[in-house]
Amino acid sequence: MDRIEGLAKLTGAERYVDDLPLDGMLWGMTVRSPAPRGRVTGVHFGSGVDWSEFVVVDHHDIPGDNTVLLIETDQPLLAGEYVRHAEEPIALVAHRSREMVRRAIREIEVTIDPDPPIFDFTAEPTQDQIQHGSDNALKRIDITKGDVDAALVRAARVVEGEYRTGSQEHVYLENQGMIAWEEDGVLVIKGSLQCPFYVLKAAVRALGRDSDHVRIVQTPTGGGFGGKEEYPSMIALHAALLALKAEQPVRIIYDRGEDMRATTKRHPSLVRHRTGVDGDGRLVAQDIDVALDGGAYVTLSPVVLSRGVIHAAGPYACDNVRIRGRAMLTNSPPHGAFRGFGAPQTHFANERHMDVIAATIGIDPDEFRRRNLIVDGQTTATGQRITDGTDRVALLDHALELSSYHERQDKHRSLNASHPYLRRGIGLAAFHHGAGFTGSGEVMLASELHLAGLPDGRIEVLSANIEMGQGTLTVFTKLVCDRLGLRPEHVVIADADTGRVPDSGPTVASRTTMVVGRLVDDSDTGDRVTQAIIDWHVERDEPLVGHAKYEPPPGIEWDETTYTGDAYATYGWATYVAEVEVDLRTYTARVTDFVAVQDVGTVLHETLARGQIQGGVVQAIGWALTEECAWSNGVMQNNQLTNYIIPTSDDVPPIRVSFVENPFAHGPHGAKGLGELPMDGPAPAIANAVARAIDADPRAIPLTPEHLMDLLSNGR
Amino acid sequence: MPTTLAEALEIQRDEDATPMAGGTDLLVHWPEQLELHDRDYLDLWGIDELRRIEWSDDTLELGALTTYWDVITDAKIGAAFPLLVDAARQIGAVQIQSRGTWAGNIANGSPAADGVPVLMAYGASVVIASHDKHRQVPLERFYAGYKEMDLAPDELIVAIRIPNRTYRHERFIKVGSRRAQAIAKVGAALVSNGSGWRVVASSVAPTIRRCPTIEAQISDGEPLSSPDDLLPAIRADVSPIDDLRSTAAYRERVMSRVLYYAIEEMSHR
């Protein structure tokens, strides 16, 4: 089966939010804070503009609470008195002409009486920089297993390391955008988003309306990667405020510069490891400290931190683990959800550290991992016993074989010894990623799914899980077809419209396929055939709808307070191998070959699955080598695609993908999620390869040429 | 909308209009460039006589509307002036090469331009016209400072004239942050006819420029033993800065290295 909406996309017929015509529509734009922190002392409207032509909204126009409800309520919808980051929304302006709004916005001056900002999340805040709790920690999470201190004392060797990652911009190709209008007393908000019910809940709170009077509808979404998880609520409510005041439809479409400057990015991280190994090269203690830069408000930092710490010790068996995590407030725009949710950061640290330990104790990196990878029956850092039957060592060996890991090392040695300026190296990373939501999250979200039999005999799937490129529509259709023996044309997937679909939980963390897909599988519509559906409608005048609610797999136990137990129902496991070439004339590292081997359970759709892995790997190659946000006073300076460097087709090699299929009993047809894995492994594999190629010890990404030059000129 | 050069030059005389060629510099971030919207533009795109590519015994003349793609697909130019094709293929990507013009690259005055260094290395001259006169300026004397150039408001670049010489060594070097769609962080064009070198550097000074000290060192001086040997000459000729794309330290160091290895490789051939 080909991608369901693929032809519409390939012929330009698909309509994204900016493609929707609306009569009498206004363009909305946002007035933003010029300073990173301080009291708003004035919003001055220039005299050169006839303001009566414009609709202007500020925090006084908010009917409900001035907050973008998410986990906490600390983030205002429009800052009234105080701003905590540059580019924070303060007011909104709309007009029929987009150019007129652009001109008007320039005539508005916001004045701020500044307070001292903090930008370094690793620094101790001074008293006057404290803005959250007693120490600016937005969230702390600790994990403890065994007795780390005692084990470190006993260890044959203790190896320490400190690792850093930078912020990363999502660069979904479709910029953020929303339209809003009122229709028969119902406020309709449509746009590019990942989580319709997040927007709905935020709308109910800020607009003071009940959920029957707000409808959130997802338009085809041109990429999200987490970037359209929380921020769309902000834009949606802005469009709504303008539309309500104007009594006309309003559209807000960010341009690339505004999108990059104002919306979320991946959390920068600093991870410290102190690891004890015994004389046989086995891990006896992992002491890990994880710090994330949360930005100015809580937003999703607690969740990102949670996943970061859960994955911080890697796919290894160790009896004594201590992980201390914190997300710190800074006066940068809030960092947010991004593919992998904190795990890419902690995996980078851990997998780079594994090579550092291996080098210190004189074992090959692959052998060191082989000795420590979890085997069935052993437990993770949270004490979760792994019994899934996956042979993680065999998976690693498979990756080494596919990449000719050992043969290439020999070749590289001779090239590196003779070539005037080219150096090659190969590196690996072994890692895992939990599938679905953490611990009890799934139960709390109480995912629900409906299947309806339509009068014409087709099946309609009603779910809040959205398509943003990852193939949800196709996978759902395929699952229903396979299960019910139908052809694709017999299945329709309803638009994600909160007015129609049940809350299936947000589309994040590749849980869509695993959890929601499982609901499709279990749905009580059973194996009715088209005729039975038609008969139903002929015989009676009532809708035919099947409900399904997510049931967690049996035996899952998770303690949210101690962070112990079964953090996830299951895990995807992977080993990635990167080959790089470094040009010492320009200090440029380039990936010349990439092998991605993973166990994601059953592969539901080969082309879609491979595409997810390849796309994620290339996004991670960018994070590892070229993507760097240049910050100044809390504002991204390189907010243009010409200066924020994502890979082009000419910068990356073909990504070689291999799936090891070990079915998961509780996923649809045995599937686990796979969307995050490709973000976790490439950066450490690449850094390890660079370390080999130039005999250096990189501890931070991105490894831009400028950073590589510094690394080489500062000795190691 | 002129269709002849004569009309265009009259408009240039009478009005304060900005010439518009391929638009690949002028239209970047256009919606936000509000101050540019109300200006007047002189659209050159419809003037076919500016598209001519002409060979004579001793020169190649590229009309002002010659695009990168025109050069990339012209086998005769590729054979005679391979650096033009090398540079053109590294500019933007096809969508830019199809529209961007060599004259626009010159008139835009960016110190990071890729078309200018190869033209300058080949000793090109800029052919400039106003309604009442024609003149020709060697490209290496065209720039006075950052975005300052020898072009009056009533003038247009009408062609680029490149002397048809043969070279023993020629090399274009572009160091960008990725392989396509990248602005040069360090750039250089080198040619040698066997008796001496012409070296042009880009992205390391307010303007693209010849590097007389480096030229003298590699033409007549001691053989180089390491990239560092070039540093004093580089410091004499250029003055790189820190900006969003790179650092002064990187630019200086990498300039020495790319030049060193290029010279090494060429002199061993």
Next chain:
Amino acid sequence: MDADANMPPMSRPPIEVPFTLNGMEVTVSIDPAERLLDTLRYRLGMTGSKEGCGEGECGACTVHVDDIPVNSCLIPTYQVRNAQVRTIESIDPSDVGALLSSGATQCGACTPGVVMTAVWVREHPELLETHTLRELMAGNLCRCTGYDGIIDGVRRSLDEGQP
């Protein structure tokens, strides 16, 4: 569709621009400061071409002008007078089968631009004597596919002789 709602006010006197769009003669009355991309999307309602950056980097706005790919965000509409403009709307589903089955599209935001470049390459296979596919496609940024699905699709369409 209320096309003018999307356009800047005509504070500048409009100009008439005749050109051929997907084989049909059209004349549009436009604001002189209008980009071809805006004319196509907002004035003519042909929203297939996308704006990903407005700076010539991403290629989502790629169309053909006189049989060569260009970024329509960098072209003043008056420059296409009397030219042949071809957009994604001219592409028939039967032209993109290889791209579909190889996974060349995911979120679809880059896709119209990708298809326009791919179709051009397909129609000029001689380009591959001097260029690699990856070089020819480098003006179309894609954040979803990692490019393999695109490159494989173009290669397959070349092999199968279909765009």
